[in-house]
Amino acid sequence: MSGILSYGFMQNALAAGVLVSLACGVIGTLVVLKRMVFISSGVAHTAYGGIGMAFYFGVNPMLGALTFSLGASLLMGYTQRKTRQRPDTLIGVMWAIGMAIGIIFTDLTPGYKPDLMSYLFGSILAVTRADLWMMLVVDLIVIGITILFFKEFQATAFDEAFARTRNVPVDLLYVILVTMIGLAVVMLMRVVGLIMIIALLTIPAAIGALFLKSMGKIMWLATGLSLVFTIGGLLLSYAFNLTSGATIILVAGAAYLIALLAQKLCKRCPDE
Amino acid sequence: MTPTAPNATPLVEIKDLSAGYNNEMVLRDINLTVEPDNFIGLIGPNGGGKTTLFKVILGLLQPHKGTIKVMGMAPEKGRQHIGYVPQFTYYDSDFPIRARDVVRMGRLGPKHLFKPYTAEDDRVVEECLERVHLTDKGNAPLRELSGGQRQRIYIARALASEPELLLLDEPTNSVDVEASAQIYELLHEINLQGVTILLISHDLNVISSYVKTIGCLNRTLHYHGEKEITEDMIQAGYNCPVELIAHGLPHRVLAKHEEQG
Incomplete structure (x- = not known):
């Protein structure tokens, strides 16, 4: 145990775990309660299209990812709210096209190119100091915005029509939330990968929502759980020489199944 | 009944209004004036446009025609x-939130953006919990009520929200008879405290004796500000369930026949 902490990359990975957990705990709670899991996954995957195009045109892949994910956030957000088409269908289509664009442009790019797997599962063991600073900035933005609009986010998640009758700027808040998801996804993707972002956005908050009765408390618990899953998964992957991202996700997934069972067994768990 | 000054501004004034979705008109030629202190019950079948009428009043749906x-x-x-009370099957009944925090949402508004709830907000929230006789349930999770x-x-x-007018959409839907009676008792108190009430329901059983005036809504509205459902309202084919009017109520809302009156 003390052995693995002596590695610089392990220290960075643990610090990254803390920072990712904060962002995912807070945003994930909003995503789960507002039923935006599918749209978040869509945004995360569509961002891959931007990465592929960035490789091809020789610009910074993060810039490509950022452009695509913000574009996808707004487009999908608009689709979700305004069209009378089935929104989940349109989001699914955008998601698939985004990924396909990414793969094709990566194919077309000559020379060295990172493979898809490193974006899907990330490389938490390769986090740099600079990455950590960037993640800290993302965390501060996310937490700041959430504190600022906490009661409005809660009200729109609970009952959007009522919030609208109180003249709460419901649409603007939705755009802010969706943009925040897009930003966070891109920043965290390089570190932990697309799949792990989705896992950490949904699983800890979903467990929290099973047992707790307030949005604020769920954010805390989701952050804590996210941290436990990340560190637990890292240690397991180190001990058994497994892929870190996938191990973390399986730890989280197993915990979710256990939590579901536990909740079914004690229908009325007090949280006081 | 509280007398109303003749020149008081009506709370709601609807003239020749038609509204609907895409090309389907759900409401046609609606005229309705809601005067202060009234307690109006509108009945009508499901799909008769009750919720659409509320959406128009709340500015959530633009009318096609009329004002x-x-x-x-x-x-x-x-x-x-x-103050809007939506139909509650509409909610995610599992949403993790305490009762008091739900009540607090009534205090939201553009003026409260960027600002935390104040002591005044908390005072109003406690007062409202008291008015609905649920002071002891403030900390309870909503899903356990x-x-x-x-x-x-x-x-x-x-x-x-300290409203002048309360809009209730099927307030006794999926509530048992006893709870339903309590809710009407409560609405009666609230009305006596000076809040005007407009409620809609598909179930005539729930339109109790506390309602001051009654109307029928089935795409068109038949409302004359009267306490009774007149025979011509029924004859005009408003789908009001006649057997319920005659038997299901604690008092008579069906106008007496000419020869009896």
């Missing part, structure tokens, strides 16, 4: 004086 004024203003502006209690929490949330 609507709330407190003499456009609905988007006037709705700040309305009974259907009737939950409905009263939504009424408290609407009251927290």
